[in-house]
Amino acid sequence: MGGIGSGDFWQIGNEIVGLTMAAARVYPDDRILDVGCGLGRVALPLSRLLDQRGSYDGFDTSREYIEWCTRSLPVDPARFRFRHFDIQSSHYNETGAIAAEAFPFPWPDQSFSLAIAVSLFTHLSAAAATNYLHEIARTLQADGRLFASFFVLDEQSRTLAESDTTDPRFTARFDEGMIGDPSNPEAAVAFNAEWLADTLASAGLVFDAFYPGRWRHLPVMSHQDILVAHKP
Numbered sequence: 001m002g003g004i005g006s007g008d009f010w011q012i013g014n015e016i017v018g019l020t021m022a023a024a025r026v027y028p029d030d031r032i033l034d035v036g037c038g039l040g041r042v043a044l045p046l047s048r049l050l051d052q053r054g055s056y057d058g059f060d061t062s063r064e065y066i067e068w069c070t071r072s073l074p075v076d077p078a079r080f081r082f083r084h085f086d087i088q089s090s091h092y093n094e095t096g097a098i099a100a101e102a103f104p105f106p107w108p109d110q111s112f113s114l115a116i117a118v119s120l121f122t123h124l125s126a127a128a129a130t131n132y133l134h135e136i137a138r139t140l141q142a143d144g145r146l147f148a149s150f151f152v153l154d155e156q157s158r159t160l161a162e163s164d165t166t167d168p169r170f171t172a173r174f175d176e177g178m179i180g181d182p183s184n185p186e187a188a189v190a191f192n193a194e195w196l197a198d199t200l201a202s203a204g205l206v207f208d209a210f211y212p213g214r215w216r217h218l219p220v221m222s223h224q225d226i227l228v229a230h231k232p
């Protein structure tokens, strides 16, 4: 199945979980929300780190991905749950019935201790990203952590994006950042650093760390930029 990105699926899953452990910690009793879980690339390595107290909930707008996760991943279905929601996305679910900017996550406040969103905000409009950051904050417990990836436009990366030398390419500006393809705006989205900092704060999340990614021509493990934050 396409849409997840190139490279070794399992190895990248292990690397993402390794980065999550290093940057945001993973505890055996974590209750994890994986937003835009795709084909559950991080679920299998996480299943080796969580004990019986821990749990994992992943959701995605692709029915096909969620069906595959449910059918094929060798994880305990009582503690590793995958759910599909028919959320609209120009890239992943064009005819979806639910607007991403108005989608309330169907979990009560403070349900999770760790939220993971890898290569998800790089496929959301600014309005959807704002909603998702607010919903992540709402569903995190106090001291809960967020490990998320973005394409962040700051002085360095904006110069590269404008000189058309990034992978992916960003060709068109909008108020909050740049997109790769105006005919498919959610194929690749980069946000302005200032906008992201303001939106994170307005959601009630506190910035902890930022790790620039390989898309900026840096010799680092993660292709996308990594952002770590927590709910105070």
Ligand SMILES: C[S@@+](CC[C@H](N)C(=O)[O-])C[C@H]1O[C@@H](n2cnc3c(N)ncnc32)[C@H](O)[C@@H]1O
Pocket (backbone or CB within 6 Å): 003, 004, 005, 035, 036, 037, 038, 039, 040, 041, 042, 059, 060, 061, 062, 065, 087, 088, 089, 092, 100, 117, 118, 119, 120, 123, 124, 128
């Ligand atoms: C590049 S894939 C990454 C999947 C997974 N996080 C990983 O790292 O393997 C992006 C995922 O985000 C999902 N997605 C895109 N827009 C979404 C939305 N509004 N809500 C939930 N999932 C979404 C896609 O269906 C796709 O599975």
